[in-house]
Amino acid sequence: MIPQETIVALATPSGAGAIAIIRLSGKDAVRIASQVFQSVSGKDLSQQKTHTIHLGHIVDEGKTYDQVLVSIFKGPNSYTGENVVEISCHGSTFIQQQIIQLLLRKGAKMAKAGEFTLRAFLNGKLDLSQAEAVADLIASDNEASHQIAMQQMRGGFSNEIAKLREELLNFASLIELELDFSEEDVEFADRTAFHELLNRIEFVLKRLIDSFAVGNVIKNGIPVAIVGEPNVGKSTLLNALLNEERAIVSDIAGTTRDTIEDELVIDGIGFRFIDTAGIRDTQDHVESIGIKKTFEKIEQAQVVLFLVDSSDLYATNLEKLKIEIEKIKNKYPQKALTIIGNKADKLTDDVKQLIENEIQNILFLSAKQNIGVDELKNTLLSFVNTGALRNNETIVTNTRHYDSLLKALEEVQKVKWELDAGISSDLMAIDIRSALYYFGEITGEVTNDELLGNIFANFCIGK
Template sequence: MIDQSTICAISTAPGNGAIAIVRLSGTNALTICDKVFTAASSKQISEQKANTVHFGTIQDGEDIIDEVLVSIFRAPHSYTGENSIEIACHGAPFIQYRILQVLLKNGARSATPGEYTQRAFLNGKMDLSQAEAVADLIASSSAAAHKVALQQMRGGFSNEIANLRGRLLNFISLIELELDFGEEDVEFADRTQLTNLVNEIQSLIQKLVNSFELGNVIKNGVPVAIVGNTNVGKSTLLNALLNEDRAIVSDIAGTTRDAIEDTINLGGITFRFIDTAGIRTTLDKIESMGIERTYSKMKQAQIVLLLIDADRTIEDVNDSILRVNQAINRETQHLVVCINKIDLIADPQGFAKRLIGINADDKMLFISAKQKHNIDSLTDELLKTVNMGAINEQDVIVTNIRHFEALKNALGSIDRVNNGLEGQIPTDFLAQDIRECLHFLGEITGDISTDEVLGNIFKNFCIGK
């Protein structure tokens, strides 16, 4: 059941600003506003038309708190689907909280995290996947994350799921009809058409499941571990990529003893660079702990950026290549080899030919981190590892782990339907697997949901949204 109480919250970010927004939503939003707002026109807010803005003062009795602008939204044409008020006041935290206090004093209650969006979902203004996309949009830190979240909020993902469910519902209805007339031995659902539909849906769900790898990268960033021997220039490279002195650079071997992380936006994608401790044999207990963390970070990275010092002996270099090859998974991780300090040697290409353990498909770049030579080529190579084509082609991309798990379950159900059709199993077993697939697809959009699921989703929203 939908809570009928009127809620209020500050919707703008904490701190000082030119203006702030205080929101009020619920059945009594307009009448509560009338109790605290005096319009310059002397007219009551509850008597004004929807989608209008009014200047006046917010007061606590005779005490004027601030001069404000009040915007009116009447049900069902508001974000929440309820009567709503937005008060634009001056941005001092003191003013914001005074206005909030006077609203609470006159009948409103404080909104819980995500309650505005939860009410929008419960009132049919958006489905559950669109509601979750609101949180992703607020948290987006790159152009790609913003684009995907906006597409999902506008219903791109929801439309895809609705289309799949609609077509399956049509067939499950026919199969249920067959079960009702089981004694008559009639067939309403054409098995050839059902097989074709199941194959198509199976392919579409598999495509959505596969898109999660890219979606996770877009949402959380691409982890890039910078690894190599001590003093090869890892910290210098991190500083060059970030264009700031983030890591300490020294001629003393083993300066970096812990992983240093920072993010940068390249071509609309967030990359998380991890500067690690140099790989070598050491008796220093603290440095050894740092090297252990290097191997751990290396295994977690999607891209391993192996930095090689062109001024080192070939034996040292090949030893570091061997150590990295033993630590990473060549099938799931992308290795980029950077030969650094090329300004110190005459024949970088000849040096590269003497390296052992580099595969033919490994990308090799010649750079100078100190001189920032070929850093642009490195950033271009990093971007090539991310499939930007799917974003540019407006494909539906799954970024939410809850959606991913539901899709995997739906795929398992539709696989069983396909196997059942091939094995000509009884109709009632087919119906059960189709119902399961419909159930898992419905979980994504909220057609099938529980209070516990809703609670877990909306508790992660910020208050005021």
């Protein structure tokens, strides 16, 4: 049931600023606003057209609160599908609270987190995946995550799912029709065409599911652990990547006792760099705790940068390094590993060639001299499959969508097997309904109060 109360909330971030926007939504939004608004031209706000802006004052019982601009958006042509009024006032926190309290006294109710977007969904202005994309758009902090959220908010993902669901629903109707005429032994659904449809749905679902690996790292950032022995330049490299003195650098081994984290956006992709304590045997209790945390951070990282002092790679150290590399590869086989030879400005070309012959794909750089840092950034980008992003393909970033897609794929594969095995229509119909259910979960054709509560509780108040 669609709520009938008129809700109000601050739509801009809390705190002082140049201006603030207070939003009302509901059938009485214009009426409530007109009770406290006096136009400079004497207009009656309740008689004004939709999508108009009016200058005036917020006044109550002879007291003037502020000079404001009031925007009117009448339903259904508004964000929520209801009557919406937005009051642009001066950004004093005192003024904001005074106006909101005044509107509450006039009959409005304080909005819950995400309630404006919830009403947009309930009134058919957005489907559920588009509504979730609104929250992703607000949270986006790099170009790639912004691009994905915009594409989903425009309906790219939901349109693809809706098309598949509609085609499957058409066949489901024919299968159900066969059940009504089971005694007649007739087939209304073309089995060959149905098999082709199931193959196409399976292909699309697998592509969307595979895209989650890319979408998840784009949305949340890619954790990168910088590891190595003490004093090989890990903190210097972090500072070079971030282009600021983020980590303390000294010649004393073991200076970094704890992990240091910061984020860098490279070509629209967020990377979360973790500078870890140097790995070595130590009797220092505090340093040993830092080393333990290093291994914990490696577990959490998707990319590991193993830094070595290339100026200290003599023949014996090369063999030791190869053993260490194999240990890391064996312990973390799923992680992208890059071996970095730091302080390469101290090496001759012949020595570099000698090292490259022993350590495949080693990347030479000098963090202190800022040489080779751009090449490292390109290497990091190579770990992200941005082809789908460049081609503007649908990329799944939401765990709830991913889970529903997996379940839908499982049901589609069941139906496909049943079709090939000549299983009766009544059993196929059950699994087709299940697949349709999971498709509907994504776009919101299938919902419940608990699901909606969990989704919109993560929104900010005012949106």
